[in-house]
Structure formats: structure tokens, C-alpha cells
Amino acid sequence: MLQLFDLSRLFGDKRAVDRVSLSIGDGEMIGIIGRSGAGKSTLLRLINRLIDPSEGKIVFDGTDVTALHGKELRAWRARTAMIFQQFNLVNRLDVLTNVMCGRLYEIPAPRVLLKWFTPTERALAIQALERLGMADVAMNRADALSGGQQQRVAIARALMQRPKILLADEPIASLDPLNAKLVMDALADINRRDGITVLTNLHTLDTARTYCRRIIGMSAGRVVFDGAPEGLTERVLCEIYGQSDQEALDERLTSTSLPAAALAALAG
Amino acid sequence: MTALDPTGDPAYRLFQQRFGALRRSRQTESALTVAAVILLFVVAAVWTDFSPEKMVNGIPRIGEYFGKLFSIEPKRGADPIAVLALPHLFGGVKEPQSIAYWFYRIGTYATLLWQTIEMAILATAIGFGAAFALSFPATRTFVGSRVIVFATRRLLEVMRTIPQVVLAFILVWPFGIGPLAGILAIAIHTTGALGKLFCELNENADLRPVDGIRSVGGSWLAQIRFAVVPQVLPGFLSYALLRFEINVRSSTIIGFVGAGGIGQELKRVIGFNIYEEVSAIVILILLIVAAIDLISEQIRHRFIGAAA
Numbered sequence: 001m002l003q004l005f006d007l008s009r010l011f012g013d014k015r016a017v018d019r020v021s022l023s024i025g026d027g028e029m030i031g032i033i034g035r036s037g038a039g040k041s042t043l044l045r046l047i048n049r050l051i052d053p054s055e056g057k058i059v060f061d062g063t064d065v066t067a068l069h070g071k072e073l074r075a076w077r078a079r080t081a082m083i084f085q086q087f088n089l090v091n092r093l094d095v096l097t098n099v100m101c102g103r104l105y106e107i108p109a110p111r112v113l114l115k116w117f118t119p120t121e122r123a124l125a126i127q128a129l130e131r132l133g134m135a136d137v138a139m140n141r142a143d144a145l146s147g148g149q150q151q152r153v154a155i156a157r158a159l160m161q162r163p164k165i166l167l168a169d170e171p172i173a174s175l176d177p178l179n180a181k182l183v184m185d186a187l188a189d190i191n192r193r194d195g196i197t198v199l200t201n202l203h204t205l206d207t208a209r210t211y212c213r214r215i216i217g218m219s220a221g222r223v224v225f226d227g228a229p230e231g232l233t234e235r236v237l238c239e240i241y242g243q244s245d246q247e248a249l250d251e252r253l254t255s256t257s258l259p260a261a262a263l264a265a266l267a268g
Numbered sequence: 269m270t271a272l273d274p275t276g277d278p279a280y281r282l283f284q285q286r287f288g289a290l291r292r293s294r295q296t297e298s299a300l301t302v303a304a305v306i307l308l309f310v311v312a313a314v315w316t317d318f319s320p321e322k323m324v325n326g327i328p329r330i331g332e333y334f335g336k337l338f339s340i341e342p343k344r345g346a347d348p349i350a351v352l353a354l355p356h357l358f359g360g361v362k363e364p365q366s367i368a369y370w371f372y373r374i375g376t377y378a379t380l381l382w383q384t385i386e387m388a389i390l391a392t393a394i395g396f397g398a399a400f401a402l403s404f405p406a407t408r409t410f411v412g413s414r415v416i417v418f419a420t421r422r423l424l425e426v427m428r429t430i431p432q433v434v435l436a437f438i439l440v441w442p443f444g445i446g447p448l449a450g451i452l453a454i455a456i457h458t459t460g461a462l463g464k465l466f467c468e469l470n471e472n473a474d475l476r477p478v479d480g481i482r483s484v485g486g487s488w489l490a491q492i493r494f495a496v497v498p499q500v501l502p503g504f505l506s507y508a509l510l511r512f513e514i515n516v517r518s519s520t521i522i523g524f525v526g527a528g529g530i531g532q533e534l535k536r537v538i539g540f541n542i543y544e545e546v547s548a549i550v551i552l553i554l555l556i557v558a559a560i561d562l563i564s565e566q567i568r569h570r571f572i573g574a575a576a
Contacts, residue, residue, distance in 0.1 A: 074485035086476050087476075090477040090481070090494055090495055091498075091499075104485065112494075115493065115494070161485070
């Protein structure tokens, strides 16, 4: 169980994340929605400890994550895998090496320097790639792949970490609808089959509704909604997206996903 | 109808009202800058004894020296003749005005030239290694501690500001006359020069992969090794080859202070006024440097091509 207690992060005077308290059970799949600048990315980066909180505490299964440093901090990052909007792969390395990077936290320094991986690590990486249908391109350079393929390689890298929690920061914002669906399906599959908690920032409401049983709405750094998608009434959405009453929020305008018929046509 | 004077346009008058003063102050500023540069030039010329008269008088004497470089005295006291002549061009070592006569010590020169190139190779390799290692702690974006960045940067600065000849002079004392002092002197300078360039490449590296490796729990070393090095290495190698070209030239000069190689021999023949040998050595150095420039340019293009 992951618990956040009054978690805040200040950039200068601005509170990017403002006293957020949440309790996240094991195996949940949660979508975080909100306007850009609402603090969604900062929240995920705080949980992974890529950035340090200004106030508050993160507790996982009774351990104070905010107090970790050095090797323990790196072990925590390894347990909370992260997926980025821009994939954040190493372009100049091949796909296989990128995936094997997922085990870097436990690889001793001499092997890091020599870029030397064991056959077991290679096999695990191929398994992870195979699961995402990417084993064929294992020897290609990462930047030779399309955005959707790169994101799936990034997911394979995350799997390689054998994480407890998967944090996805706008994983489909740079992808076309078909690839977006592939990536979201992969995340849902990982959540269901491996029981990994998935926390994902999403910029489209319908994706959140489709894939997540629990949705967290953020506005100006604060959590303004936390519940099932059914609870997202017009009034709640206005609070999250700051829309005035006159401009009714049209979900179709912000949607990047394909209607079912179109997807069926593409698949056939 | 006469064309309206555009300066009477209200938009222009408004512009003049608002920005006229700003424009005038900018013009004054540039005029002052030009005046200052001219003044500095004149002062520098006076202080350094740079006179046009001396320069014009000196120019013909350059030719005089070249005449000496490319002529020989076939017998002691005889009139000098050109170092080469077509009828004798391919004659033996004992036949004046032949290539073989001019370059009769080619064996010695070749050995010394090879020593010079080896000095450059070793110095570039050592300097590359040191600059590689020091460039990461000297890059602000990778290091949290300002003290480490500051200290490494100053160290690199010191290494590249001390002139190589001075360094060689200092190092000849502990390490004795010979190539070792020269190699170390060039290696130290190379470390400083490459370190700064490497730092700049590091600063321009894409930080997203670094974030990626950090997010999986990779150590600082892992972040550098996996996210930064693959990005910057082609640039590093390209700069190192460029530096190698420079170091071949440096290692000839550094021989002048007794640090081995062809430079030491060049200094000797200049000292003894053996003009035709001076010209022979200088021509060989020119050829070697040009050849290395050409080859390394090819290799560098391949690196840049691979980077694209």
C-alpha cells in the first residue's frame, strides 16, 4: 500500500503539488487527470523520488520512502518503474541494451563501466520484449523505431525492473490513436496479470474512463476529485479543467482514441 | 500630386518620439566602441614596436633566407647553387643537386619524425583519457556539488593555460632530456583543452535518457555510462582527432627545449646554420602534417556521418 501524507513540492513560490494525501492499494489502476500544469507530472516524479518533496511524507508498506537515500533510494526507484511521454530511451543504444538498463540498480560498477550483461539478463530482456511484440527489433537502435514502438520498449524496460508500482507520465500523449491503444492495453495487461499497481497521467478523459476504475482529478496542485469514473459529473469536470459553464466540455474534442468500428477496420 | 514625404508620416513621428532617444544612444554606443578599438590598436602597435616601415623593409629579406634554405655549397667556399636541378634530380647520394643528396639523412629524419608522431599519439591518448574522466565532474548539469564543478573546471583551466613549451621546460628537469617530458607536457595541455570542449558537449547532451536511467535506479556512474557517453562519444572522438593534428605540430616544436623528436634535430641544424637540412626537415614536417590532416579529416567525417 502506497500512502501520501500532505505531500507538497514548491518551485520557487509556486506550489506545483499542494498538500496531496492519497492512499493507493496494491494492484489498483488509477488515472490522474487535469490541465497541463496541474501538478500531475510532478506528483509522479515525487513518488519515484526523481525530485524531492518540499513537505510531507511518502510511505510504502510502512517504510518512509522520503527518508531513503543512496543505495536504498535507488532500490526504491527500481521498484517504482517510470514511463515518460518522450519515452526517455537512450537513442544511440540498441533496443536490447535499453531494456537491460532496467536492471541497472543491482549491477556492480565494473560491469556498468564495461556495459557487460549476463545471459540471464539478456534472456529476461528478450522475454519482456517478446511480451510486447518487440523481440524482432531487439538489435535495432532505439531511435530507428516509431514512437509507439519506443514506448513499448520503455514498457519492456519497466517490466525488467520487476516493479511493484508502474508510474506512467502521459504515456500516450505523443502517439497516434492505434499505438495509444496498444500502449494502454499493455499497461492494463500488466496491471491485471502481474498485479502491478499502475498510476498513469492522462490528458484524455475517455482513455481514463475506459481503462481506470479509479480516477484522481488534480487542479492547481491539489486533488479535487478521487473516485470512480461515474462520479465525474459536469460540475466536477469544470472544477478539474476550470471550464466556465458556457463552454460545455466536449469529450470528443479532447479525445485521441479511435471509435471501436475504426479500430476493428484497422485490425481487419 | 506629389509623393508624400514618408518622414512626415504620423507612425514615423510616433516612433521617433518613443524610440528616437534609444536609437541615438545606440548609435553613440557603437561609435564609441569603434573609437575604442582603433585606440587600442594604435596603443598596441606603439608598445610592440609594430612599424609599417620595418615591415616593408623586412619583406625582401624573407626571400633572402629562403634563398639560403634552398641552396647548397657543393664545396667549401664555392658559390652556392640551387639545391635541386633537373639534370641531377635522380642522381645518387654523392651527386649535388639531386634529391638523394638533399635528403641524404632521410633515415635519421624518418626515425625522428616517427618518434614525433608517437609522442603525439601517446600524448593525445593520455590527454583524451584524463579529459574524458574529468569532463563529467566538470559539467554543471550532471553534478549537484558546485565545489566539485568549480574545482575541476579550474584544474582544466590551469592545465590549458600554461604554455606547453614552459611545461616541457619544467618537466625536462625531473624526467630528463628526451621524449617523456614532451609527451607529458602535451598530454597535460591536451587534457585541459579537450576537457573544456568535452564539457560543452556534455552540457548539450539530451537529459531525457539521463532521467530514464535515473528513474530505473541507476547510479551516477550508470547514468553517465549509459545515458551520456553514447550521446557524446562521437563528438569526443572527433575533437580528439582534431587535437591529434594539433599535437603532431606541437610535438615538433616542443623538441626545441630538449623534449625529443624531430624538433630537437631541427633546432640543432638551425643552430649550426645547415640551411639545406633545415629546408629538408621543414618539408618533411609539412608533408607529414598535411597527410595526417587529410587522413584524420576522413575519419572525423565518418564519425560525424555515424552521428547523423
